[in-house]
Amino acid sequence: MTEGLLVFQSDFGINDGAVSAMHGVANSVKRGLPLFDLTHQIPQYNIWEASYRLLQTINYWPSDTVFVSIVDPGVGSDRRSVVVKTVKDQYIVTPDNGTLTHVNRFIGIKEVREIDESKNRLPKSGESHTFHGRDIFAYTGARLAAGEISLEDIGPSIPLSLIVELPLKETIIEDNCITGVIDVIDRPFGNLWTNIRRLQFKQLDVTYGDAFEVSLTIDGELVYEGIVTYGRSFAAAGIGEALMYVNSLDNIGIALNQGSFADTYQVLTGSSTEITIRKAAIAIN
Incomplete structure (x- = not known):
C-alpha cells in the first residue's frame, strides 16, 4: 500500500x-x-x-x-x-x-x-x-x-x-411501535444513541414536533417512561426537557436539552438496555 x-x-x-x-x-x-x-x-x-x-x-x-x-x-x-x-x-x-x-x-x-x-x-x-x-x-x-x-x-x-463478534439486537417494528437498544452514550453530553435508523423511525409517519411515548428498560426493569418531542435539533425542547432527534450517524438519539439523559436516569448501553417508541395520543403544548 x-x-x-x-x-x-x-x-x-x-x-x-x-x-x-x-x-x-x-x-x-x-x-x-x-x-x-x-x-x-x-x-x-x-x-x-x-x-x-x-x-x-x-x-x-x-x-x-x-x-x-x-x-x-x-x-x-x-x-x-x-x-x-x-x-x-x-x-x-x-x-x-x-x-x-x-x-x-x-x-x-x-x-x-x-x-x-x-x-x-x-x-x-x-x-x-x-x-x-x-x-x-x-x-x-x-x-x-x-x-x-x-x-x-x-x-x-x-x-x-x-472473527469474534459481539451479539447485536435487531430493531423491531410492529403495531406502530419501534423497539431498539441504546448502542452508546454521546459523551460528554450524556445523549443516548440508539440503533434505530432514521428511515426505520420514519415508518411511524413522523413530523417534527410530534410527541412520542418513550420507555427505557435495563434487563427488563423500567428506568424511564415519558412523552418526548421529536425535533430537528436540541433547541426544539426547553432547557432540561427531553427530545428525540436524528444524530450524526443518521440514527435516533434521545437527549435532555443542556442536561445528561444518561446520568439523570443511570442508563447503560448494549443489548440489555431496550428502548420502545410509540406515537403519543396527545400533543405536547
Whole structure:
C-alpha cells in the first residue's frame, strides 16, 4: 500500500505515558508519520464501545488509513491479533475480541490476516506480554501505514467467519411501535444513541414536533417512561426537557436539552438496555 495515515484508539486515558509510547514507536518506524487520535477515553475494558467508535469514525477517513484499536482485557492470552481490510480499503489493527463487530456488520470487511508476532513485533520486546498496544499493534500499524510492509506480510489469511463478534439486537417494528437498544452514550453530553435508523423511525409517519411515548428498560426493569418531542435539533425542547432527534450517524438519539439523559436516569448501553417508541395520543403544548 502507499503511505497512509495512522489513527489510534484505546482505553488507556491520557494520564500516563502509554499513548505517548505508541506515538514514539510509530515515529521510530518512520519519523513524521501522520499520527492522529480517535479517542483514548473509552471506558476500561469496554469492547462494545471500541467497536462502536470505529463505526462512528471510519467512514470519514480516506482509503489507506490504518486504525490501531486497543481495548484488550485479554492481553497476553491466546486471543488472536489481527489486521483487517475494509471494503473501503482502510485497515484496522486490533485484538480479535469483538472490536470489529460494528464495522463488519455495517461497513464491511473483505480480508482478515492474523498477525505473525514472530515477524511483526517491536524488537527486544519479546519478554513483555502486557503492552501489546505498543509492542505489536502500534508497531505493526506504523509499518503498514509507512508502506514498510503489505497486508500479505502481516501473517496468514483467516476466514472472516472466524472473527469474534459481539451479539447485536435487531430493531423491531410492529403495531406502530419501534423497539431498539441504546448502542452508546454521546459523551460528554450524556445523549443516548440508539440503533434505530432514521428511515426505520420514519415508518411511524413522523413530523417534527410530534410527541412520542418513550420507555427505557435495563434487563427488563423500567428506568424511564415519558412523552418526548421529536425535533430537528436540541433547541426544539426547553432547557432540561427531553427530545428525540436524528444524530450524526443518521440514527435516533434521545437527549435532555443542556442536561445528561444518561446520568439523570443511570442508563447503560448494549443489548440489555431496550428502548420502545410509540406515537403519543396527545400533543405536547
